[in-house]
Amino acid sequence: MGESSGQHIGLAMSGGGHRAALFGLGALLYLVDAGKGPEIACISSVSGGSMTNGAVAMTSDVRTVSPGQLREDVRPLVRACSTGGSVFAAPWTYAYLAVAVLILVAATVACFPLEGYWPFAVWAVAIVALGWWLRKRGWVAERSFDRSIYRGARLDSIHAGVDHVICAADLQTAEAVYFSGRFLHSYRLGWGRPGSLRLARAVQSSANLPGAFHSRRLATADLGFERPDAVPRMLLTDGGVYDNMATEWPLRLAARRKEGRVPDPAPHDVDEVIVVNSSAAQGVRSRRSVDIPVVGELTELLAVKDVLYDQSTAVRRRLLDLRFRTAAAQDDGIVGTTVQIDRSPTELAHQFERGGDELAQRARAALAHLAELTDDEWQAEAQASRSVKTALSKIPADRAARLLRHAYALTMANTHVLLDYPLLPLPPLRDLEAMSER
DSSP: OOOOOOEEEEEEOOOHHHHHEEEEEEEHHHHHHHTGGGGEEEEEEEHHHHHHHHHHHOOOOOOOHHHHHHHHHHHHHHHHHIOOOOOSSSSHHHHHHHHHHHHHHHHHHHHHTTTTHHHHHHHHHHHHHHHHHHHHHHHHHHHHHIIIITTOOOOGOOOOOSSEEEEEEEEETTEEEEESSSSSEEETEEEEEOOBBBBHHHHHHHOOTTTTOOEEEOOOOTOOOOOOOOSSEEEEEEEEEHHHOOOHHTTTHHHTTTTSSSSEEEEESSSEEEEEEEOOOOOOOGGGGGGSHHHHHHHHHHHHHHHHHHHHHHHHHHHHHHHHHHHHHHOOOOOOEEEEEESSHHHHHHHOOSSSSSHHHHHHHHHHHTTTHHHHHHHHHHHHHHHHHHSSOOOOHHHHHHHHHHHHHHHHHHHHHHOOOOOHHHHHHHHHHHHHOO
């Protein structure tokens, strides 16, 4: 596989808030450092991974960008995830929260002189007003993303040499919706065009976590879809609801390229897929809140949602592993590897180190290359990475640097063993931490 040329690599970046944005970026830094940029055909993403995908698509042509320039280009993204903030980077976020508080305060104050049923009427009006206002929180997040990272860029202005595909889910059809600079795609609607959509709108729709944000409306009439009447208005939510590893786009590319009015040029096909999964298995979690009356009803539903996310991803990972192994053994089909955030960079290499074949030789080389940290130290790094919250809150600069290095090392080790990608020196933590600085 190491001798392949042309654009044939697909990179899929999962959801997981700022943690996923940084972890996916660490994998991409390795690929560009390794000279694989010209071979990248598409980058698909959901949620936190879409924050990185959108930022890179706006600033860099990954086919030609130098490693140093890529690091400069993504500084605003790293700062937003670490020291600057993304959702809380704009003043209107605080103004938005202040208005929500003022609605409650005004209702409370207005009730003091009232008697009878009037206080109930005031609170009914206040609750309706607050509910309407809270539905706007996705729009506020979009504007904050735009201010801190995307700077008003339109979707059709991003670099088009690589297919940067940002994945959301439509609640009405229970299907994925794909946004890219040259095209849109939906199974129900067919192929479309991005029109005047802003990049921040696509990213926020992909990262529109249920509960945290209300579903986003998007009319389809002006987007050039083949069948716009099939769904006149989409209700968009987090792409992870449908596919939290963003693998459906690259794995179904060959079939999708034969469906409907395919754009010219057609989306790039792939024969290697690197899946960067920043979601880890939950493990054992205490759910004591489910015993609290009323509150427990909501927390139990949230717990069920967590289990569904966890298990659907686990099943996808197992099927991906089987698919990659079968393709490699038969030398036919899509090969690849999963870069799993809760794994040590030495774990896969240890599975293949015994023997005399090329896989074993590369596994031993990877282990020797990563020897600056012990197995226990690498495992501790993996545990620390998975412990970072999957949220849009700030990640300390030192922890952000370690997330980047962990992803870099894990991508390098796994792709070297399975795909014969090169071994490179690990980037110093002080250099990675400096990416958070202004």
